[in-house]
Amino acid sequence: MKFLIVDDEALIRKSLVRAFAAAGFQCDEAENGKQALEKINTNNYRAVLLDVIMPEKNGYEVLLEMKKNTPVFVISAFTGDDTNIGFIQKDPRVIEYLTKPFEDIFAIVKLVVSKT
Ligand SMILES: [Mg+2]
Structure with missing residues (x-):
């Protein structure tokens, strides 16, 4: 099965897709x-x-509406005053928070693959 990479920043999206591809995994964007x-x-x-801050619908709305x-895996640069973090923490589908910017993108791929 493929992974889905959701982020409004093309650079982040493409680098994740490339890193997954290098490890032998396909992604949609x-x-x-x-x-x-x-x-x-x-x-x-x-x-x-899943990125959080995005146009059209944000990551919170995606979580609320996805059936x-x-x-x-939430990918975001959270700040201390983010009032929606509690909501995301309560969603049982959320496995992990991946904080941007990524220091080691291949470690991210390894983590996602090992947990799914
Ligand atoms: Mg964003």
């Missing part, structure tokens, strides 16, 4: 929350890497 929901609803993904039990 979505550049906003609306696109992400469409893809999640019509495909079965091994896991979704599948696909594992989610």
Whole structure:
């Protein structure tokens, strides 16, 4: 099964796709929350890497509206005053938080693959 990479920043999306490909895994991409929901609803993904701050729909809305039990890795640069973090922490599908910027993108791939 493929992974779905969701981030509105093309550079982050593409570098994740390349890192997964280098490890032998295929990915689909979505550049906003609306696109992400469409893809999640019509495909079965091994896991979704989900940005929080995005146009159309943000990561919180994607989590609220996605009906599948696909594992989610939240990718974001959280700040201490993020009031929505509690909501994300309560969603049982969220496996892990991956903090941007990534120091070692191959370690991220390894972690996601090992947990799904
Ligand atoms: Mg973003």
